[in-house]
Amino acid sequence: MIDSLRDMYSSLSSNVERRLFSEYGAVFVTAATPPPTIIFADAVEVETFQSSLRVEGAVLGVYYIELQSQAMEHLARATDEIRSRGGCLTARASDAGRRSFEDTVRLWTRNVDRGLDHWESLDRISPARARAISNLPPAVQVEAILELEEAEQLYFGTYFDRSILYSVAAPGASQHLSMLAFDATEFSEEAVERTLNRLGWYHTVANDLPHFTFLGHSEDALPELGLKRVSRLYDGRNYNFWVPEINECRIIEA
Numbered sequence: 001m002i003d004s005l006r007d008m009y010s011s012l013s014s015n016v017e018r019r020l021f022s023e024y025g026a027v028f029v030t031a032a033t034p035p036p037t038i039i040f041a042d043a044v045e046v047e048t049f050q051s052s053l054r055v056e057g058a059v060l061g062v063y064y065i066e067l068q069s070q071a072m073e074h075l076a077r078a079t080d081e082i083r084s085r086g087g088c089l090t091a092r093a094s095d096a097g098r099r100s101f102e103d104t105v106r107l108w109t110r111n112v113d114r115g116l117d118h119w120e121s122l123d124r125i126s127p128a129r130a131r132a133i134s135n136l137p138p139a140v141q142v143e144a145i146l147e148l149e150e151a152e153q154l155y156f157g158t159y160f161d162r163s164i165l166y167s168v169a170a171p172g173a174s175q176h177l178s179m180l181a182f183d184a185t186e187f188s189e190e191a192v193e194r195t196l197n198r199l200g201w202y203h204t205v206a207n208d209l210p211h212f213t214f215l216g217h218s219e220d221a222l223p224e225l226g227l228k229r230v231s232r233l234y235d236g237r238n239y240n241f242w243v244p245e246i247n248e249c250r251i252i253e254a
């Protein structure tokens with residue numbers, strides 16, 4: 001268990017960890033079992049953690065997904081409520097729940113390779129450099145891509161206009177590895193979101209609209225736990241995201 005999100009943030013040693021924590025860190029306040037780390041290093045670490053959990057599977061729509069039991073129980077209650085009103089709550093894809101380490105590497109690599117092709121075709125990056133980055137092992141590659149984005153504004157998001165982290169999680173850092181995330185097809189329906197929120201499921205990753213995270217707390221308890229609400233407008237609708245409240249205090253030396 002962690003004492004507070006703020007303590008956890010201040011204990012982080014690398015920029016990459018701090019960056020990933022500010023994007024995905026809400027999961028650490030979950031009432032279920034939080035991940036033991038911000039970035040799982042490899043498939044063995046993920047499998048060891050996943051096999052220590054109580055897991056439940058269900059078919060939501062056409063896809064079978066698996067989550068931590070507590071998360072699945074609350075999702076099942078949401079599904080029942082929404083169905084009783086004549087609505088639907090279904091999984092968006094076969095990887096809408098549990099993912100493996102390899103899944104997260106594959107999704108990440110797809111965006112990285114597309115981005116390298118794009119920037120190479122615009123002569124913003126040399127073929128040799130693109131190849132070198134493409135061949136880096138996942139953890140080192142994450143650092144290199146975030147550095148490229150920050151220092152040279154070469155973005156690897158789906159439309160090359162913003163960070164890759166708004167399109168895909170870094171390998172080993174996805175909340176889906178902790179089996180506490182669910183991608184819903186009906187994410188744009190406000191009634192669906194209200195029901196999910198009441199049952200402890202929230203938007204916690206800014207810009208990732210189908211993605212909900214099981215926190216298992218009531219909404220009014222979230223600020224106390226170190227989260228702040230950020231509102232963003234998409235297609236004329238307001239979405240609320242609960243993200244770690246991080247105050248960067250820099251000490252400026254004379």
Ligand SMILES: [Zn+2]
Nearest residue numbers: 181182183211
């Ligand atoms: Zn997701």
